[in-house]
Amino acid sequence: MKVLVIGSGGREHALCWKIAQSPLVAKIYAAPGNGGTHLENKTVNIAIEATDIKKLLDFALTEKIDLTIVGPEDPLAAGIVDVFQDNGLRVFGPCKAAAQLEASKAFAKDIMIKAGIPTAAYGEFTDYESAKAYVHQHGAPIVVKADGLAAGKGVTVAMTFEEALKALEEIFIDSVFGEAGNKVVIEEFLQGEEASYLAFTDGKTVLPMVTSQDHKAVYDNDKGPNTGGMGAYSPAPVVSPELFDRVTKEIAYPLIKTMAKDGIVFKGIIYAGLMIHNNQPKVLEFNARFGDPETQPVLSRLKSDIIPVFLACTDQTLDKVEIEWSDNPTVCVVMASGGYPRDYKKGYEISGIAEADKVIGVKVFHAGTADKDGKTVNTGGRVLGVTAIGDTLEETIKTAYKAVEKINWTDVHYRKDIGAKALRRLKGE
Template structure:
C-alpha cells in the first residue's frame, strides 16, 4: 500500500515512524515533510494548504491512503477534496473538523448535549465583550474562536488585562480572522490531561493519556507555545476519571456530532481539566496533538494502518486498541527566542545517536536539509522522546538524550514531567 502523510511537524514524524513499522505500508510519501520524516518517506515540496496540488500528487502516485495530520487542512476541507477524487483519507471532513475550527461551535455543542465544560459566552461585538467583562469574575479566559497555532488563548487576572485581551484578539487581530468571534470562559483550576481517541463516526477508542506543557519557561512561566514537552501516561488520569469521561464526555461527543449531521471520523483530542466538580472539557482538537503524539504513538502496540483503516471503514468496534505498560517523556528542543523571534539555518549535530539506542526517538518539528546537512527551520526544532519502565525513568532518559543533540541557541524547559514527582 502507498501512504501519503500531510504535514511537516513532530506529529507527522511520529505518524511516519509508526506507518514505517506497518507491514501494510510499501511506500510512504509526505507533503511537505521535513528532514526527519525523509528517513521514512519521500517528501514533496507541496504546502499543506495546496489542496489541488495534493490531490494531483495523490492521483499521480496512485496513493491508497492519505493521513492528514495538521489542523489547517482538516478545517479547510482537504479530506472532502481527496474523497471527492476517490482517494481513501483518514481525518474528519470539513463539517466535522469544525469541532476544532470553531471554539464557539464546540462550546455550544457541549452546552446543547450536557457535556461538562466551563461556563462561557460567545461574542462577535467587542463592545459587548467589554461590557460583559465589567461584571465578570476573575481570573477569566479569552479564546479566539478560530485556529491560532495553539496560541489564541489568554488568561487574564484583572479587568485591565481582559480589556487589553479583547483589543488584542478582536481589534488588533493578532490572531487574524480567528479573532472575528471570541469566547469568554470561566477560569477552571485543576490538573490538565490530554486524551487522544480514534473515532469511526459511531465508535470511539481512547488512547493512553498524556499531559502537555504549553508555557515557554520553567515553572509554567512565559508565553503560550505550541507545546514544550509532554509525558504519558498521566498519573492523574485514574480509573475513576476514565469511567466518568467514558460515561459523560467521550461517547457523548461522538453521538452529538452524529446527531448534528457531522459524523466524525479520525482523531478527537480531548483536553480535560480535572476540577473539584469532576472532569470538564477544556478544548477539542480534530487531530493528533503535537507533541502528545510523540509520547502516545511510540507506546501503541497496534499496526497504525489497521486502526486508521478501521476508522475509515466504520469497523473500529472490531479493533482491540492496546498500549505498552510503560511510560514516555518528550522534551522539545527549541530555538532561543521562541515563540517570538529566533534564528533559523543553524546546523544540528548528534542526531545519529538515536539510531544506536532502543526506546529513544528524535522527532523533527522545524528542520530541513540544506543540501549538505540538517539545520534548524523553526521555533520548535526537535522532540526528544524516551521510554522508561515508569515516568521517572522515562524523564531521566529523555533529558539524558537531549545532551546528544547540539545546535546554537538550543533552548528547552528543564521541568517537563516534574508533576510526576507530586503524583
C-alpha cells in the same frame, strides 16, 4: 499500500515512523515532511505544502495513494477530507463540518452544551467593547480565546484584568490572529490539572488511546505565554482508570452522538483537552486531529499496527478492532527556537541529533527542521521532540534529558520540568 502523510511537524514525523513499521505499507510520502521524516524507512518527502489541497489531490490520484493521513488542523478545516473522498480516495480525518469542532471554539461550545458535556461557563463576542464589558463584569482570572485556528497561540489565561484587556486588544484591535480573531470566546478560569484524552472514532465507536499530559506554557512551572506545546508524557497519573472510562462514556460518546444528530459523522481523532479538579473532568477544548506533542509519547507506547485502525475508522468497522499498548511510560521534551512563541531566528545548524538518537530508549522526532547543504537547520518555533521510553517515569525523564543535553544550536530553548507534575503526583506530594 502507498500512504500519504500530510504535514511537517513532530506529529507527522511520529506518524511516518509508526506507519513505516506496518507490513501492510510499501511506501510513505510525507507532504511536505521535515528534516527527519525522509530518514524513516519507506519514506520520501514531497515538496507540496499541507494547505495546497489541489496539488495534494493531483499527487494522490496520479500516484494511486491507498490511504491519506491528514496531520494538521488547517487542511482539515479547509475541507481536504471532503475533496479527497469526492474523488474516490480513502482518507483518515474528519470532514469539514466535523473539523469545525476545532476550527471554531464557539461551534465546539455549542456542541458541548447540546451534548451535556461539562465545560467552563462562557460568552461569545464579535467586538471589543462588549468583550471588555464582560471581563469587567466577571473579573480575573479569566480565559480569552480567539475563536478560529491560531496554531495553539490564540488562548490567554489572564490572571489580571489588565492581561485580559491586553489579549482582547491584540485580537480585536491589533488583529494578531487575523480572521481567527473575528469572534472571541471568554471563559471562566478553571482550577485543576490538565490532561489530554485522545481516541480514534469512526462516528459510531470510540477507541481510546492511552492518557497523556501536554505542557503549553513556554517556561518551567507553567510560566509565560502559551505555545503549541513544550513537551508531553504518557500516561497521565491525574487520570485514574475510573475517570478515563467516564471521559469515554460521558464526553466522547455524547460528542459523536450529538454531532450525528446534526447530520455530522465524525471520523478521525477526538482530542479532548481536559481540566481535572477533585476527580471531575471539564473540557477546555476539542481538537479534531492528533495532538502535538502528545502524539510522540502516545504512539511510542502503541504496540499494534496502526494501519488497520486507520482503515477501520474510514470503513466504520472500529468495533472489530483491538489495540495493544505498552505499560512503559514515555516522555517527550520539545526543543524550541529561542524567542518562540514570538519572534525567533531560523537557519541555525543543529548538532548532536545522531548522538541523542543512540541513547537507549530514545527517538528524536523532527518538527521545525530542514536539510541545508547536508546539514540539519531549524526552520520553525518547535524544532525537535526528544522522546524516551523506560521502565519507570523517573528513569524515562532522566533518559530524555540525557539525550536533550547532546543536542545544541544557537539560542536553543527547552523546559527542564517535563514530567515533574506526574512525579510529584506518583510520590503523593
